[in-house]
Amino acid sequence: MSVRELVVLGTASQVPTRHRNHNGYVLRWDGHGILFDPGEGTQRQMLRAGVAAHDLDRICVTHFHGDHSLGLAGVIQRINLDQVPHPVTAHYPASGQHFFERLRYATAYRETVQLTEAPVSADGPLAVTADFTLDTRLLSHPVESYGYRITEPDGRRLLPEKLAAHGIKGPDVGRIQREGGLNGVGLDEVSEVRRGQRFAFVMDTRLCDGVHALAEGADMLVIESTFLDEDVRLAADHGHLTAGQAAAVARDAGVRHLVLTHFSQRYSEPAAFERQARAAGFEGELSIAQDLMRVPVPKRT
Numbered sequence: 548m549s550v551r552e553l554v555v556l557g558t559a560s561q562v563p564t565r566h567r568n569h570n571g572y573v574l575r576w577d578g579h580g581i582l583f584d585p586g587e588g589t590q591r592q593m594l595r596a597g598v599a600a601h602d603l604d605r606i607c608v609t610h611f612h613g614d615h616s617l618g619l620a621g622v623i624q625r626i627n628l629d630q631v632p633h634p635v636t637a638h639y640p641a642s643g644q645h646f647f648e649r650l651r652y653a654t655a656y657r658e659t660v661q662l663t664e665a666p667v668s669a670d671g672p673l674a675v676t677a678d679f680t681l682d683t684r685l686l687s688h689p690v691e692s693y694g695y696r697i698t699e700p701d702g703r704r705l706l707p708e709k710l711a712a713h714g715i716k717g718p719d720v721g722r723i724q725r726e727g728g729l730n731g732v733g734l735d736e737v738s739e740v741r742r743g744q745r746f747a748f749v750m751d752t753r754l755c756d757g758v759h760a761l762a763e764g765a766d767m768l769v770i771e772s773t774f775l776d777e778d779v780r781l782a783a784d785h786g787h788l789t790a791g792q793a794a795a796v797a798r799d800a801g802v803r804h805l806v807l808t809h810f811s812q813r814y815s816e817p818a819a820f821e822r823q824a825r826a827a828g829f830e831g832e833l834s835i836a837q838d839l840m841r842v843p844v845p846k847r848t
Contacts (some may be wrong), residue, residue, distance in 0.1 A: 549577040551844040556592035589618030608639035609750040610692035611646040620653040632663040641666035656744040686752035687788040699743030709737040762800035769808035795826035808836035
């Protein structure tokens with residue numbers, strides 16, 4: 548059974564709190580499991596959320612601040628301890644290669660799994676699979692940071708009334724899908740384009756071109772909103788977004804489901820982030836992330 552959902556492992560900015568773990572997010576995308584920004588404590592949060600090391604086949608790190616990467620050591624060792632039977636690919640800023648190597652080999656352990664290092668050094672596609680394309684864009688933060696975007700290829704949606712008009716039914720429905728035509732009737736005559744789903748992950752950054760490019764037309768946008776709008780100057784100084792800024796990006800990009808996360812410890816009222824997001828004019832589905840929350844990717848339209 549195919550599942551597309553975001554599993555939130557942690558939502559804290561800079562330091563964990565009593566109620567928020569360091570960052571960590573797993574995107575379940577059919578048979579794929581992509582772990583984003585494993586901060587400290589991610590391995591334990593995976594256990595609490597019911598996410599196994601076997602579920603992961605890709606790791607994406609936006610940048611090498613500790614709240615986004617200190618959990619790498621434990622996760623990589625767990626992948627090897629559990630002898631995950633498939634290769635795992637890790638993406639991260641190339642400028643942080645020395646940090647990745649230190650975390651990968653932080654302590655002694657037995658390597659049993661093929662872990663492919665695929666560092667990021669420029670905008671563009673990182674991986675093209677049958678199920679999706681993984682792209683990246685440079686963000687604006689005091690250290691080099693990249694956001695990620697997953698795009699499913701467009702497909703076709705069959706139109707029952709058009710099939711009936713051409714007398715196509717039963718096994719012939721499958722044949723025209725497989726072969727692209729049947730008895731002089733083309734697949735495009737009895738179907739329409741079904742746009743592939745799009746998922747975007749944007750962490751520590753100021754507003755910049757990369758943020759807008761990643762968010763454009765996303766079915767789900769997971770984006771940092773470290774600060775509330777009254778602290779916009781502080782956000783800019785530290786390379787972060789406010790709730791209103793993140794929501795305005797989602798509004799202008801036509802995002803269907805907005806997930807706000809990465810909250811400063813200075814705020815204790817999550818509802819304030821929702822109020823400011825709505826005040827910015829975002830009218831789609833909205834989730835204020837909490838640890839261990841599961842958020843389904845919106846169904847195709």
